Amino acid sequence: MTLILGYVATLLVTFFTYNIFVIGLNIQFGYAGILNFTVITFMAFGAYFYAVFVMPHADNSSQVFYILGLHWPWPLAMLAGIVASGALGYLVGLIALKRLRSDYLAIVTLATGTLVYGLFGNNNKLFDGWSGLFNVNQPFQSVATNHPNEFSWIFVVFSGVIMLVVWLFANRLYASPLGRSMRAIREDQDVVDSFGKNSFKVRMLAMVIGSVIVGIGGVLTIQYIGALSPAGWTTGETFVVWAALLVGGRANNLGAIVGSLLVAVIFNEATRYIPQVPSHPNLIPNLRNVIIGGLVILSIWFRPQGVVPEKKASFLEVPLVDKYAQGFPGEEPGGTLSPAASEA
């Protein structure tokens, strides 16, 4: 029973954190049409910076090296992680958002991902290289001492509350004037520009807000697991988030929940129990990635709007009565010439 309860807790935390990732990507791609092909790098940024702010100074005798090591209280460190992720989003946006073409941004995100991955992996003075950070201080450890599952369940509630806040915020944003501008830019940037909106600023806000939210998910991930190494944030992981968003339905936070449940929890968990092939230890993870990539492609082919499609905007509008639809030009149905018609 203890084992099952612990497992359920882990599943729930996975579900909540992926939800947060998908909502973050949704704000970037679903709302504003920003192609972020390295979502997971923002997660890693949040997680790593949380870790180095919360952990004590690196003990060089243990051959584990990392920067900072400030030993801040965890809420402050959490904030630092989130800020770091948002700052990365700002930098990437600064480079690429000025241009109209969405492929440039996609290229820059992809390049940033490759670069950060190589930099963090090869440089073991930054975040302990390929072995990654472990024994990261977890919150609530002082209160959760009675039972091994106690921490897990406290964390389920904690991450659930944060997810709920993020979800409500994302929904508010969707309906807000800012959210409307974002969606308008997604549909046609030229129109938005001609209405005098600063589309660069709006897209930048979407980029940063999305990065911040993905960063929150990253901090939660490392708080729960207590460790992270580059093997945990490969390109394949970015696809899990993309697949969840596309399967669930973009620009739609209910779709984000459905997608992360289907892809990140059910599909990812189910494939974990396929027995390993001893001669090919990577076969199952590889196949999983093939299927995730295929899922992305197929969902665009068959149902690009996702399981839960975006609701069409409904406007309160006065029905237009076309007074000039009937009759000949210059002649009103009533018979008298209106001033507008006589001008024409």
Place this chain on the structure above:
Amino acid sequence: MTIFLLNIGFGLVTASVLSLLSVGLSLQFGVTNFVNFAYGSYLGVGMMLAYTFSATLHFPFWAAAALGTIFTGVVSMVIAEGVLEPFARRRKSLFYMLIVTFGLSLVLDNLLQIFYGVDFFQYPVAQSSPVTIGPFSFTNAQLEIIAIAVVAMVGVHLLLSRTRLGKAMRAMSDNMDLARSSGIDTKNVTRWTWFISGCLAGLGGIVLALNIVSFQTNSGETLLFVIFAAVILGGIGQTYGAMLGALVIGMVTEISTSFISSAYKQDIAFIVLVLMLLLRPQGLIPAKGKA
């Protein structure tokens, strides 16, 4: 100073590898007008096929390389015909095309890993001692790489300037609708463009593998954004610009190793990409309506 000159030599080799790759990407982009994010995987297809032909099936290496090149072209054409072109017709949005090619890269990379595993491979070619030419020093393989790139670039130039296909490609790159209404069989030209682009990717992958000697299925993947950097530097969709971009990026990344650790080579390419996007996003040779 000698190290500096040596690095110029290596820059020439890297530029040769990059020129094949960036011209292939650029040709395809010009005609189809979307970036193929699966391009990095085509490198892997080429280098692994050449490995299978040479090491497993014991073909002479030049034949294995030629077969690997052509088969990658076929793979590229089949993927375009079977997946990408139907998508382009069905979903007009550029977003979707980019996501589809991105998804394709994950599928191809992992399929390659399923077939070949994560081991390091080496072509069965003798490693020669370096030859000194003036201030430069090259291995035989590197001299061959430069020769292959020069021949391929001349070939691409002749294709674009002398043949009907090349002229049709240029016409489509300039104005798709006009090309179609002038009676160009755009479908057929697109098919051939994918084939040529795939061949160049495969050949680029093979010479990349020759240059780095020991390689994995995903060795080409990290090079993808360096290729992008070269293409954007030259002006996206501009074939001659891509050659120029490859030369600049190849030189800059290799010369930088005279001053900083070679581990940061790619970071230099990234900095060039960033500067270019900030200062001159239309590229050195701007293409009309493409930036």
